[in-house]
Amino acid sequence: MNNKEKLVVIIGPTAVGKTKLSIELAKRYNGEIISGDSMQIYRGMDIGTAKIKEEEMEGIPHHLIDIRNPEQEFSAAEFQQLVREKITEISSRNKLPIIVGGTGLYIQAAIFDYQFSDALSDPEFRSKLEKRADLEGNQVLHDELASIDPQSASEIHPNNVRRVIRALEIYHCTGKTKEETQANQSPELMYETALIGLTMDREQLYERINLRVDLMVEEGLLEEVESLYKRGLRTCQSIQAIGYKEIYQYLDGLTSLPEAIETLKQNSRRYAKRQLTWFRNKMNVQWFNIGEDDFVKKISEISAYIEGKLQLKSNT
The missing domain is CATH 1.10.20.140 (Histone, subunit A)
Structure with missing residues (x-):
C-alpha cells in the first residue's frame, strides 16, 4: 500500500505561465502553493523576482515567500527541510501541496531523498x-x-x-x-508526485520574457533595486539574482539604464534556456506545451494527467 503523501510539482522556465496554472489547479484540487523559487524567499524583492501579488492569489494560501531578509543566506538544504515540513502540514489538513518554481536544485532536493x-x-x-x-x-x-x-x-x-x-x-x-x-546520488522520490513541466516555442517564450522585463521596469524595478542598493547590500546571495545585479551595474555607473535593461533581458533568456536543459537532464518530467491550443484546453489536459497519476478528483 502506498502511504506516500500526494504532491503536484509545476516546473518550467521563467515567464512560461507557472503561476497562472498553479492557481487554477489549486482551486480545482483544494490545493495550497509552496514557492519553489530561491529568490522569492526574500522580503522587499517583489518586482524583480516576479513574486505573485495578493490579488493574483485568489485566496489560495502561498508558502515560503518573504521568509528571509535580503542580507541572509539560504541554501538548498534549508529549503529541503522547510518544504518537507510544509508538505506534511498541508497534507495533514487534507489539502494538496503544489510546488511551483524554476529553481531546479531546490525542487530536486525537496522531492527526492537527497543527501547533502x-x-x-x-x-x-x-x-x-x-x-x-x-x-x-x-x-x-x-x-x-x-x-x-x-x-x-x-x-x-x-x-x-x-x-x-x-x-x-x-x-x-x-x-x-x-x-x-x-x-552521483540516485535518489528516490519521497512523495507520490505528478511532475509537470511547462514549455513553449522558444521565440514565443523569449518574447514573453522581454515583455515581462519591460513590465517590471514600469512597475518600479529600478526603485526596488535602488532601495536595496541604498541599504548597502552588495555581496549577499540575494543581490546576485537576475534583475538585481544588472541594475546594480547601472547604479554603480558602469552602464546606462537602457544597456542594463537589455542585459537583464538577455540574462533572463539565457537563464530560461539553462532551466529547460537542467529539468530535461535531471528529472523525469511530463511536459506540456503551454503555447499550443487555448489555456482552458491545456488545463483539462494537465488535470487529466494529475487525476490519473494521483488518483484525485477535481472540485469542478
Whole structure:
C-alpha cells in the first residue's frame, strides 16, 4: 500500500505561465502553493523576482515567500527541510501541496531523498583558507575555486568567502565538485508526485520574457533595486539574482539604464534556456506545451494527467 503523501510539482522556465496554472489547479484540487523559487524567499524583492501579488492569489494560501531578509543566506538544504515540513502540514489538513518554481536544485532536493554534502568537513583546512583570505584576499580563493569547480565559482560572488570556502572544502574532502557529489546520488522520490513541466516555442517564450522585463521596469524595478542598493547590500546571495545585479551595474555607473535593461533581458533568456536543459537532464518530467491550443484546453489536459497519476478528483 502506498502511504506516500500526494504532491503536484509545476516546473518550467521563467515567464512560461507557472503561476497562472498553479492557481487554477489549486482551486480545482483544494490545493495550497509552496514557492519553489530561491529568490522569492526574500522580503522587499517583489518586482524583480516576479513574486505573485495578493490579488493574483485568489485566496489560495502561498508558502515560503518573504521568509528571509535580503542580507541572509539560504541554501538548498534549508529549503529541503522547510518544504518537507510544509508538505506534511498541508497534507495533514487534507489539502494538496503544489510546488511551483524554476529553481531546479531546490525542487530536486525537496522531492527526492537527497543527501547533502554538509556533513563533510575539515575544520583545519577551513581555518587555513580563512587565514589565506585575510592575508591574500578573497579573489585568490575564488580563482582557485574557478580552476577546480567553475560551476560553483560562477554561482558564488568572490566576496561571499564563506560559500567559496565551503565549495573548496567539499572538493578537498571528496575530490569531487559540489555538483558531482550530488549528481552521483540516485535518489528516490519521497512523495507520490505528478511532475509537470511547462514549455513553449522558444521565440514565443523569449518574447514573453522581454515583455515581462519591460513590465517590471514600469512597475518600479529600478526603485526596488535602488532601495536595496541604498541599504548597502552588495555581496549577499540575494543581490546576485537576475534583475538585481544588472541594475546594480547601472547604479554603480558602469552602464546606462537602457544597456542594463537589455542585459537583464538577455540574462533572463539565457537563464530560461539553462532551466529547460537542467529539468530535461535531471528529472523525469511530463511536459506540456503551454503555447499550443487555448489555456482552458491545456488545463483539462494537465488535470487529466494529475487525476490519473494521483488518483484525485477535481472540485469542478
